[in-house]
Amino acid sequence: MSSNGGVIHDIGFRHYDGPRLGRGYLIRSLYVESLRGCYGLGRSAKSKIMPFLLLTVLVAPAVIIAVVAGVTSMKKLPVDYVGYMFALESAIAIFLAAQAPATVSRDLRFRVMPLYLSRPLSRNDYVAAKYGAMSTALFILIAVPQTVLFIGALLAKMSFWPNAKDWAAGLLGALLLSLVLAGIGLLIASITPRRGFGVAAVITVLLLLSLVSGALASLADINGHPDLAGYFALLNPVSLVQGVLHWLVDADVSYPQPPPGTTGGLVFTAAMFVVIAGCYTLLLARYRKVSAS
């Protein structure tokens, strides 16, 4: 029907001969709309409440810290950029649990997947756009408060380079954490067309992993296997990223033990990439044969 991949079904109306925007445009639109949807933009006022409430929960402490640092002219921020993000990890997890099902479950529930896929948009494009949108939404959620802290530090006339370096480390952490969490959240959410159940399932899996790995780690630590305790952090996606950051940028670890040495760092980094790639592959597999089930 057309030469550059556009499709308009001929149902007997007047023909369209204008320019076609093609597949790239479709992916871009789906990405932008999904990202806006994660924050409830373009949706009803009700669906804006939750994401912006959680964004406030994350940003408000940073603003307070920045103002206090400026007023009392501190020499150094009381929290570091990476530590700030892990201190508020439960708010990040709730954001993921609330918005991952909103991103993918609706399309399944209202059975609009066939409509998407009857366009030049392929399954892989759909998954890429959704994964990109979800991780960008998480990245914004984590990076905005870090940037607020950075601006606060500069306004308080703290030295530029150490802060810029830590801020960059924080952004790297935000990127890694959002990629890992978005993958896990979307994978779980894509299994169910029910939003409420998706929310509960995502948070249950994240909490369960963190509790189990915490219990196993302290058990190993008490019984005198600190190395083993370090490796149990692999089970929890959040402490996995924490371990990687500990190795890469020497971030503090809230766990009983950080991953041991270079080997530990390499293992954690490899595990993190396996998690990201694995979630992406499983998502592709999930959408290979998609039904609302």
Added chain:
Amino acid sequence: MNATVAGLTWHSLVGRRRALLLFVLPVVLIALAVLVRLVSGESSGSATDLLGSFSLGFLIPLLCLIAGTGAIGPEIDDGSIVYLLAKPLNRYVIAISKWIVAIGVIVLFGVLPTLVAGFILAGNQDGVATGFATGALLAGVAYITVFLLLAVITRNAVVIGLLYALVWEAAIGGYVPGAQTLSIQQWALAVTEKMLGDSAPALGVDSAVGLTTGLVLLFVVSLGGLVYTGFRLRSIRINGEE
């Protein structure tokens, strides 16, 4: 109590994938209990740690969130609740039927595993197993009522429930002692503390509220919440998707 409504609710709660999630949680609890028992031996201290944090602090609230909102939330979400409400049934009966089924689910997947895990970890010592199981049951009933009511009131029941269980009870309750007075977990812990008797201080079980306050609040919330749920069902408004 209406058997048909109860049966339908039961199927929607434990049917298909939902059941998987419901099964995984108690299995993990028992597995952890067995592991701790094998590594550290029988001790009421480790039993208190595991049951207090994993069972009362995580398993029960989350199971109740899934069962309480799942008992009615999806029906309201997809609008099929109108077929139920169009039947000549008292709305209070509908609420009570769903409530009882949800409590049954909690007993099966939350309270009994807590009891079993308690026996695995501590045997018969100090009444740890029965103490925590009773606490779990009472907390479960109150949580179920609150989450069922939330599901009737709002679309965002699951997220609000999570904010209550994770942020209010766990995080804010940890820093602001006053917040613990409004925590179902603490009310139930008061009962557990009483049942553990003299060994409670040694095990570190210390509720933020007294026994009478805890029991009264549990009772008021459970009964009041259930009545209000029925009342809200009488004049529920079915909205379209957001």
